[in-house]
Amino acid sequence: xxxxxxxxxxxxxxxxxxxxxxxxxxxxxxxxxxxxxxxxxxxxxxxxxxxxxxxxxxxxxxxxxxxxxxxxxxxxxxxxxxxxxxxxxxxxxxxxxxxxxxxxxxxxxxxxxxxxxxxxxxxxxxxxxxxxxxxxxxxxxxxxxxxxxxxxxxxxxxxxxxxxxxxxxxxxxxxxxxxxxxxxxxxxxxxxxxxxxxxxxxxxxxxxxxxxxxxxxxxxxxxxxxxxxxxxxxxxxxxxxxxxxxxxxxxxxxxxxxxxxxxxxxxxxxxxxxxxxxxxxxxxxxxxx
Numbered sequence: 560x561x562x563x564x565x566x567x568x569x570x571x572x573x574x575x576x577x578x579x580x581x582x583x584x585x586x587x588x589x590x591x592x593x594x595x596x597x598x599x600x601x602x603x604x605x606x607x608x609x610x611x612x613x614x615x616x617x618x619x620x621x622x623x624x625x626x627x628x629x630x631x632x633x634x635x636x637x638x639x640x641x642x643x644x645x646x647x648x649x650x651x652x653x654x655x656x657x658x659x660x661x662x663x664x665x666x667x668x669x670x671x672x673x674x675x676x677x678x679x680x681x682x683x684x685x686x687x688x689x690x691x692x693x694x695x696x697x698x699x700x701x702x703x704x705x706x707x708x709x710x711x712x713x714x715x716x717x718x719x720x721x722x723x724x725x726x727x728x729x730x731x732x733x734x735x736x737x738x739x740x741x742x743x744x745x746x747x748x749x750x751x752x753x754x755x756x757x758x759x760x761x762x763x764x765x766x767x768x769x770x771x772x773x774x775x776x777x778x779x780x781x782x783x784x785x786x787x788x789x790x791x792x793x794x795x796x797x798x799x800x801x802x803x804x805x806x807x808x809x810x811x812x813x814x815x816x817x818x819x820x821x822x823x824x825x826x827x828x829x830x831x832x833x834x835x836x837x838x839x840x841x842x843x844x845x846x847x848x
Contacts, residue, residue: 570601577799579608579767580791583626584617587793591627602618609648609684634747637664649686678762685768753777756784770799
C-alpha cells in the first residue's frame with residue numbers, strides 16, 4: 560500500500576500530453592509500454608491524435624486485456640478530471656460520425672485548435688494529406704495488413720536477438736529509411752502541414768499518422784511555425800509533452816523517469832469486461848466543436 564502511495568507521488572505533472580498511432584487491436588501495438596507511460600504522468604489534457612483503436616483491422620479474436628486496460632486507463636483519467644480530446648484518424652475513421660460528441664470529460668473531434676500560453680496550436684491526425692487513403696482506401700488497408708505482418712515478423716526476429724543478448728532491430732524503420740519514396744513522402748508531409756499552419760497563422764502544428772516523431776522549426780517567406788509529430792506506439796514508443804511553456808518529445812526507451820510498470824494493472828483485468836467500460840460512461844452530451 561505504502562509503495563503504491565509513493566509511486567503516486569512520483570507522477571510527472573504535464574499540462575498537455577499527446578499520443579497517436581497506438582493501433583489497439585493489432586499485434587504490433589505495445590499496450591503494456593503505453594500503460595506504463597500513462598501511469599507515470601498526471602496531465603491536465605490528454606490528446607489522442609488518431610489511430611488509437613485500429614478499427615480497420617479490428618478482430619474479435621485479438622484484443623488482449625492489456626489493450627482493454629489502456630482504454631480503461633483513459634476513461635479513469637477522464638473520471639479523475641483530465642480533459643481527453645480524441646482526434647479521429649484514418650484507422651479509427653468510423654468515429655468521425657460521432658465528431659462533436661462529448662462524453663463526460665471526453666470529446667471526439669476531427670481536428671482541434673487550442674490557445675496555449677498565447678500561441679495557437681493546430682492538432683489533427685494527418686491522413687487528409689494521404690492521397691492513397693483518399694482515392695484508394697482498399698489499397699491503404701491492404702498496406703495496413705502488410706505492415707501488421709511485418710511487425711509480427713519483427714517481433715519474432717527481436718525475440719531471437721534478445722535470446723542471443725543482442726539489441727532489438729526494427730525492420731520497418733530500416734525499410735522506411737532506405738526507400739527514397741518513403742523519405743520523400745515524410746518530407747512532403749512535413750512541408751505541406753507546416754505551410755498550411757503558417758498560412759493560417761498557427762504557431763504549432765501537431766500531427767501523427769506517419770509514425771515519425773519530430774520537432775522542428777519550419778519557415779517560409781510568409782512566416783514560421785513549429786512542426787511536431789507524436790510518433791507512435793508500434794516502433795518508436797513516443798509522445799509529445801507540453802510543460803513550462805515548451806514542447807518535448809518523450810521517448811519511452813530513453814526517458815523512463817519513473818518506475819511504473821503495467822503488469823500488476825493488467826492482472827486486475829481478469830474480471831473486467833468491455834461492458835464495465837461502457838458502464839463507466841454515464842453522461843452523453845452531443846455538441847459541436
